[in-house]
Each structure stands twice: as C-alpha cells, then as structure tokens.
Amino acid sequence: MEELKPGAAGSHFERGSRVMEICRLENVKKTYEAGEDVTPIEQISLTVNSGDFLCIEGPSGIGKSTLLYIMGGLLDATSGNVYIDGRNINQMSDKELTDTRRDKVGFIFQDSNLIQALTLEENLLFAQNLGNKKKDYTQIEHFLTRLGLWERRNFLPGEVSGGQRRRAMVACALIKDPLLILADEPTNDLDEHWANVVLSLLSEAVNSGKSIVLVTHNTHGAEKAHLRFDLSQGILHRK
C-alpha cells in the first residue's frame, strides 16, 4: 500500500519551517480476540510530520481509537513498526516508552479522564510538572481562561459538567507541550462555542509546530484538518 505522508503533501506549518517526522506507522496491523478474530487495523502506513493536522473519520467502533492508542504507544500493534520522534517504540523498554509518552505525546481521550482528587487547576499543574518541567502559572491561567474554566479552577472533576471536564482534558494535553497530540473525539459533550474554542486551540498548537491527529465519527472539526482520512476495513483512505 502506498505510504501516506501528510507532511510531504503540504501542511500549514511546513511553509517556512523545518519539517520533522514526529510519528510514523509502518505496515501496522492489529488483530485481537473478541469471540472471533477482529482486525480493526489491516495495514496502515502513515507519516505525521511537525505541523500536520490530520483527521481520521469513520463510524463508531471501526478502529479509530485503536489506531490512536497504537500511535501513542498505549497499545502494541500485532505487526508492523511505530516510530515516535525517530525511535521504534517496539524496541523500547516500558520505562522508555512511558518517558516517550510523558515527553512527546499528549492524549485527549474519548471519555473524560482526569485525576479525580485534584482540582481542575491542580490537574493542569500535575500535567505541566510531569518530567520535572518548571511550573509556569501564566500558561495554566491562559488555558483555564481560554477554555472558560477560570471560575471553576478550584472545583474537583466530579463537581463540574462533562463539557467542562472535557475542556480541562484538552488543557491537560496541551499544557504538557508535546510534539504529538492524539485527540479522540475532543469536541464530544461540547456546545458549538466551546467546540470551536477547542478546535482553535488545536489549530494554534499546529501553527506552533505541534502535530495533531484527531479522530471523529462526525465531520465536526474535520474541516480544520489539513488532511482527512476515512478508516474503513482496516485501511486509511485519503479524502
């Protein structure tokens, strides 16, 4: 199958900037047992460069999240290779892979995931401090304000709405300042206004050289992407 190279195809960021390979999938296949063998990922090769904003679309349950998990080193591929920042994660120890996730990957999960005992502000602080990064309260304030969470900054995740939790998750992923942001339905639970704010923040991250892979089962947000793919029968089809 032809390897898809979005960066090479021309992203917003590459104009006037040095393009770097951030993530590469090489003939990745994923099969798992669920009563019978299921193969959500048949054979995918894909390169994500700095400044790429990719959108992978497809109906629910088709394997989009699985693909994101494999790209981010949360799930092993059955076969094929995954490279993050030039290193094959199949050859990394668990410790190295965890450090890679910490330093280079930011996740926005489909379901709200935050640390329940920390306030929204503390969640951001925790994410920012990972890897002994210096505390920069200006950034925390910036994200809380942009995402309409400033008034709720001292609330625990269980005390705010689903939409507010999702916005906080977006902030957590962005504040880590990763090379690659993997966003699984990031605008779920959000009204149009906040969905647009989230997509704007993601676009801003792309403009500053980050790479984003967004998966969605609807077209919301897809129009912001430089490249759009359909996932069907385990293969990516460029739209």
Add this chain to the structure above:
Amino acid sequence: MGILKLAYLNVTRRKSQSLLTGIITAVTILMFVLVFSIFSVVQDGLALTNERLGADIIVLPNSADSDSLKTLFTGNPENVYMAKEIETQIKTFEGVEKTTPQFFTATIPGAGCCSFSESLRIVGIDQSSDFILKPWFEKYSVNKMADDEVIIGGDIENIVGNKVSILAQPFKIVGTLYDTGSGMDSTIFMNIDRARVLASEKFTTSSWNGSIPQNLVSSILIKTSKGANVELIAGRINSADLGVKAVSTTSSISSVKNQLSSVSKVILFLWFALLLISILALTGRFNSLAKERKREIGFLRAMGIQKSGIFKLLISEAWIIAGIGGLAGSILGVIMVKPALAVIEEAMVIPRGQLTLTGAVVSVAIGLAASLFLGLLAAAYPAWKSSSLVPQEAISKGDLG
C-alpha cells in the same frame, strides 16, 4: 506536584473511601496495642514482684481467706492473725536464712488521706529484720522510723516531711518507695509496734481471739538459704502443725505465669485471626479502590507515570491511611489499657501494674510500625496489579473502538 502529594490528596479528598479503610486498620491496631500493652504491664509486674520479693516463702495464718497470690500482687491481707512466736519456730527450720514479720492494721479510704488510690493499707514492719522494703527506698531520711513516722508507697501522692493524719493520729512521712507495680505502692508502712497499737484502738478485743495485738503478726516472710529447696521448706512448715500455711512465692508466680501463658496463647490466636481477617479485608478494600480508579490509573500511565510511580502512589496512599488509622488505634489502645486492666484484675489475680510513659510511647511506636506493615502487606498486591495494567485496557476498560 509529586507522587507523594498526589497520594496525600487522594486520601484526604476521598474521605469516605479512606475513612472505612482507616477504621479497619485502627480497630486491628487498637486490639494489637491493647493486648501488647496489657501483657507488657503484667509481665513487668511479674518481674517486679519476682525481684522485689526478697521473700521466697510467705507464711499466713491457716484461717486467712486471702490466698498468697492476692497477698503477693495486691497486698490485700485481712485482719487474721497468728502468734508472733511462730516466727521463732520457723527460724529453726533448716534452710531458713531470714524471717521478718508484718502486721496488717486496716484499710483506709485513700481520698481521706493523700492518695490517688481508692484505698490504702496500713502495714506494720519490723525494721530490725525487714529485708523486703529496703531495696525499694527512694527517699529515706531516717535510720529508724519513730513511732509517729511512716514510709509511703509510690502511688501515694505526698512528699517526705509532710504530716498526715492516719486513723485520727498524726504521722510524719519520712520515706517513699519506688513504684513496684504491686500492692506496696498503695501501702503505708509504719513501725510494727505502732501498727499494733493503732489496731488495738480501732478494733474490739473480740478481734484478737483472746490475745492482744502486741503478740500477733499477720504474715511472716522468709528468705531461704542459697541453694535451698524452697518447696521442700514450705512443705515442712505446712506439715509442722503450726496452724499456718506456707506458700512458695516462686511457685505462686510461676502459677500466674502459666495462667498468663495459657490466656496469652488464646488471645494471640484470636489476634492472629483478627489480623488475618483485617489483611483480607484491607486487601479487598485496596483492590476495589484500585479497580474503581482503573481508568484514572490508565490515564496516569498514558500521561507518562512509570509503573513504579503507580506502585509508589498506591502504597503511599495505603501507608497514609494505615498510618493515620494505626496512630489513632495505638493511642486509643494505650488509653484503654487502664480500664481493661481493671476488668482483668476483677476476673483474675494478676500483678498490679501500670503503663509508664515510656511503655506508652513504645506501644504507640510498635502499633504505628505494625499498621504500616499491615498497610504494605494489604496494598502490595493490588498496587502491583494496578501498576502492571496495560494503559489502554485501563482507560477503555478493554473496549477497542
């Protein structure tokens, strides 16, 4: 924000989950500290009794109801007497090195005098032959007690030089004893002749069975020669038809030791059963807490927290909960020692004793260490299991969409 702070916040902000776990730990440690402290106190009391009893044999009138154990441990003799000449006869037995008589006058209420104790005993000693009290003198200002002078036990709150009124007679305190953990601590000792005079003034002549207090003693304490067979000597005195009963103190103490040993085995078994149940309950508790937080643990792993970090987080949380529960349980356990001892003393004859400050601190420290060990034991497997979770499975609960 580090792992330890996160652990602390996880414990303090999930109050209901932490509270139940803390209570289980606290109850287990309370029982442990209580049992441990009581046995320490009783063992110390036994050791003290053993040590302080320069006497190897105690001789009481045949008609005395109180057994030798009570006399040994609680200093609770009755107004039952024997002729003082019996001491002279006893001295002739082979193997008897020293003897000294004591005369029990009365029990008086402590509050009326000068003590925290509920009641005080007045006992007369023969200073010329006494070998029981001398090793326990803490402060002693005279060579020989005058008739209006007394020595007080360690439990009696007063100071040397003070004057007190005993049975309406003025006395001067000339000495105090170290705490012995026995009935001596709440006893007022005076010259044996003066004790007899007080008794004759307090009680009617019918109490003396046709004799007079000056010719009577309550007990005779015997020190045997080195290497002598104490049981044999006691047996010979008992067979001599003197109207007395001689009891070997070592056999009394060893009988209490045996009694305590049997009780301690039962209690130890029950405590181990409780410990096992607590470990299982806490393991189940930590397991279900970890399961409840499976998604969060997956999220932490996805964010870049190492397996060791997750293990450290969960163990730290267990330690914080177990530590707080253990500390509370230990303190409560120490507080409950005194009332528990009182209940036990009613049920069985044991040496009197009390938990010292050092003993209390040691008990709390041991309780705390035990709670941390308990926490580690109970949380190790759930923590290891949680840290080994595949992040994706933890996050999506196995659902691959």
